[in-house]
Amino acid sequence: MSNHATKTAKLSLKSLLLANPWGFAVPVLVGIIASLAGVALLGVSGWFISAAGLASAIGSALVFNYLTPGAIVRGLAIFRTAGRYGEQVSAHNHLLGLLRTLRLWVWDQRVAKDSANLHEQSRGDLLQRLVSDLDQIIRWPLVVFLPWIYALLSYAAVSVLAYFILPNLLWPLAIAAVFHIFIVPFVCGYFASHAVHVGQILGVHRRGRFVSLFSALITLTIRGHWKDYAQRLDQLDERQRRSEIVIQQAVSVGRFLAYLVTILLLVSCFYLVSVYQASTDNWTLVDGVQGTWFIGFVLSLLAVNELVLPLVQSFVAQGQSQVGLRRLNQLHQDAQVQPDGKIQTIDRMTFSEWRGFYASSGMGNDALDLSVVAGEKVWIRGDSGSGKSTLLAAIAGDCLSTGKAFINDEACDLYGNRGYQSQLSYLPQTPYIFQQSIAANLRLGNPDASTEALWSVLDAVALADWAKSLPNGLETLLSSQGRNLSGGQRKRLALARLLLRQSPVLLLDEPFDGLDKATIATICHSLQNAYKPSILLLVSHVSSQLGDNARVIEL
Amino acid sequence: MRKNKEAKTAHRAGRIKTPEAIFLGELANQQSSKYRLAQGFGVLFAVSLVLQAWALANVFSDMALHQSFSLPLLLLGLFALLLRALANFGRERICTSASRDIRYGLRRTLVSHLTELGPARLRIEEDAALSTRVYEQVDALDDFFSRYKPQVFMVTLIPCVILLSVAPVSWVAFLIFMMTAPLVIIFMIFVGHKAAQANRRQFSVLAMLSNQFMDLSQGLAELKRLNKTNKARQRLSDSASAYQKTTMSVLILAFLSTATLELFASLSIAMIALYLGLGLLEVLPWQVGSSPVTLTQALFLLLLAPEFYLPLRQLGNDYHAKQKAEAAATDLLEILNTPLSDTRKQATKSESVVPALVVDKDAFIGFHQLGWSESGHHRLAPITGGIAQGERVWLSGESGIGKSSLLHLLLGFEEDYQGQLFINRQAFQNIDLSDWRAKLAWLPQTPEWVNGSIRRNLLLGLGSKEGVAAPSEAELQAALIKSQCDDFIQALPDGLDTKLTELGSGLSGGQMQRLSIARALLSKADVWLLDEPCSGLDKDTAQAVLDTLHHVSTGKTLLIVSHDTHPIAWADKHWSLTKGGLHEQSRNENREAIA
Incomplete structure (x- = not known):
């Protein structure tokens, strides 16, 4: 079938x-x-x-x-x-x-x-x-x-x-x-x-x-x-x-x-x-x-x-x-031609006149030029409503956009591009947690991850203690849409899942919302050491260690 | 689920009727005259059945023995067949119309009950699930009222009529019928229970399957990003296969019992046929050489034999209709059994004069020992306090402490309270509720939107009432500017005519709240009640919305429920609600909390 x-x-x-x-x-x-x-x-x-x-x-x-x-x-x-x-x-x-x-x-x-x-x-x-x-x-x-x-x-x-x-x-x-x-x-x-x-x-x-x-x-x-x-x-x-x-x-x-x-x-x-x-x-x-x-x-x-x-x-x-x-x-979709093209590594991402917008409302960020090279960290800041999230979603290929994008200096259609998306991990503002066990949720990032790998990634996002305190540990079933988790826990769990993918590009949308200073510090430490991506784009209104030594872009 | 179990134990305890059965019985009684008429048609049906068998038996035996037949008898037989068809037609029409009347009446009752429950309805379930109950579950009663209920009567009627007409013809056939009928009924009950179990299990597993699909579908964006859509597909496929396997193992059993019942009926028919056949050939062991019945009688018995068991078998097929109806009745009863507060009907009872001292003299809204407990459990601990006209009050407290209940009380939806509530120094029971409500603006956590354009939603329920003109375009624009909606609305391709749906239209939570503020402004209400308007918004957005609120609500009497995480700096008073009652925080503390 x-x-x-x-x-x-x-x-x-x-x-x-x-x-x-x-x-x-x-x-x-x-x-x-x-x-x-x-x-x-x-x-x-x-x-x-x-x-x-x-x-x-x-x-x-x-x-x-x-x-x-x-x-x-x-x-x-x-x-x-x-x-x-x-x-x-x-x-x-x-x-x-x-x-x-x-x-x-x-x-x-x-x-x-x-x-x-x-x-x-x-x-x-x-x-x-x-x-x-x-x-x-x-x-x-x-x-x-x-x-x-x-x-x-x-x-x-x-x-x-x-x-x-x-x-x-x-x-x-x-x-x-x-x-x-x-x-x-x-x-x-x-x-x-x-x-x-x-x-x-x-x-x-x-x-x-x-x-x-x-x-x-x-x-x-x-x-x-x-x-x-x-x-x-x-x-x-x-x-x-x-x-x-x-x-x-x-x-x-x-x-x-x-x-x-x-x-x-x-x-x-x-x-x-x-x-x-x-x-x-x-x-x-x-x-x-x-x-x-x-x-x-x-x-x-x-x-x-x-x-x-x-x-x-x-x-x-x-x-x-x-x-x-x-x-x-009415649900039927015609098979779409997926912009496909294997991308081995991402060394440089360049965007010109780049503007992301929502299909329904047409709202998004003001067009901008941006270039990021491997090893760089970028902190995108701006007022509420300035389109930070839309910009990030458009870079992630999740959201419609105008303007041109170049990956490794080659023009590339990002929207829905599987080959490109396999090279990056994107944490949206409200990530989704599935009604499965913690381990199953994490393994969506990497099906072959060992139990040790799961624990260490939980450690990296400061969730290991919480997981240990649960009677069923990693096998704890999460309720529908992760409702038995707090907003911060949900986000950190989704982040842990992304970190398991070990992809070179990491896009984070407000990862620190609702977290205390110590937790933020732990996550920043992990992202700068064991789980350091090649390129990091961060949208946040909270200042953090991660943002301190990053290039700042004000929207 | 719990109710189901209770019902089950009640059933086991004896022949005590379950609440569901009583409920369904009462509903059926509303249409008793129609059902009586249907029974009349049933009698006609049974009589024509016997008539047809008798006439055709005569025609057949004449044909077999003499190669000829009498036309009047044939016509009588065919006329009886026509009569049967007519009786069926009439019965069907009447029963379906009775079922329709019951269902549509019940639906109207449910909708009006839910309306009167107001916000309390959400304690039963969320709106989407309630709509399933009001539509699908009510329609699930159809088979019960249009088929099962009338069939119960036929099950007793037809066998009785057949027994009566068989008795004078052959005692042996009569005895075979008499003996097998109870066995068939016992079997029926057995089958019914099996089918019920199968049904229940199937329903819960099916619900789980849908749940899994919805879960994966909602996280589809995430799965796509993780490139795991195929893995999810595999999961869906596996669980569907597993469901197929388990359901089949249950169904094989359930159908097997139905098949056994069928076989049982055919066996009885075969017994009668064997008796008749051997009897006609005069080889019955106990009366060799003589026939107990004539060919006409034999054919008459043989034509009636299947009809004797047919209604029972049909009832067996319709048994699931009863199961379905009872399951639906459980859900519907849950709605109907949620009590309405009905103090308004006996408003005069608490006319007692309250010492003016206890209530703040110039309080516009005053509470005295106002509390609300339901079945021994406090929803709101007794509180005392007052809000002056034009005063803006911030109410905070842990979740579940009764903040929302207080707002619902003020909205006039919960009237079963203890203590006193005064509006403008008049007891709340005595004021005109619609006048009071017209003064209110309501801004809940998730703004209340109907499907339609932004404009329609802004003007929702405004104007078109006698004496009140709908707000003009200028007023509309002014309200939008004040609530700072003008910018983003202009950015929308369709402007004010953009459709709002269940999911919004790409508008952010903050923008939706701003639209609510614009609506509140348009309604020119003096009293604003806000229930956590900022929860779900991020800090910056929340602050911006609160700032807007600050500016537009000057001069209004305002009660805003908000968590400490979203402090209301500009409030004139800060109340914190605890189990012990209401505590007014001093302005200093207030400042500290904000700092």
């Missing part, structure tokens, strides 16, 4: 079917066997009972072979039950596999997104897509595709029986099949599709409105306007309700129509196999039609009816899956 083509392709229902064709073939096959066995079970047992009755009535009961049909009936019952079981198990196994594939697909799209726009999707929105949209999509094979196949094949099986009873029966059967399998679901789907789409979109929309309104609850309440705004929530709810009603009506009417088709089919079948006898005021079967077989046929038609009923509902699921797919495909 990890080849490049599937990573970047858009999702479609077809690609879902073909995602794991052999895994999907098992539930399809087993389900078909179970459905056919179910239809045959009713047909054969109907024939068996009536044939047995007939045998005893004409006195041939003692020679009637009841063992073989009895065994067939038992076999079919077992097939049906075991088949249903097999279908459910294998289909769910397939669905879970699909869930995994789709989740990884979402992940790949997230990875492909460029860093500046990474936060376009809000957390809630992404979660909604990840949970409910995925849910709608993976149901598709089970709710739409499989029932449709079962209905189609059971109609085919019944046609075989019909052909042997009376070839003429095929006509009404074919017409009913077209109605049951195509026309009725399609017509219902046509009338409800708008409501299905509206309902799906509204579901997302009202949730967003709820969060938005409730987050301003107090302001709206004290201004006395809450009622007007709450009414808008009600309006959305009312619209959702109306679309629900439309869908429900379409489903109910569709089921009723399916019943009507079955009834009409039965009427025409009975009409075709019989002729009116005025003498007895009865309808007799035409010559060549065995009553017992026809009973089996009628009973299997009733079984097919049960298989056809879920089809009507499938169009709702179809619509929901399509909306889910569309929403998921």
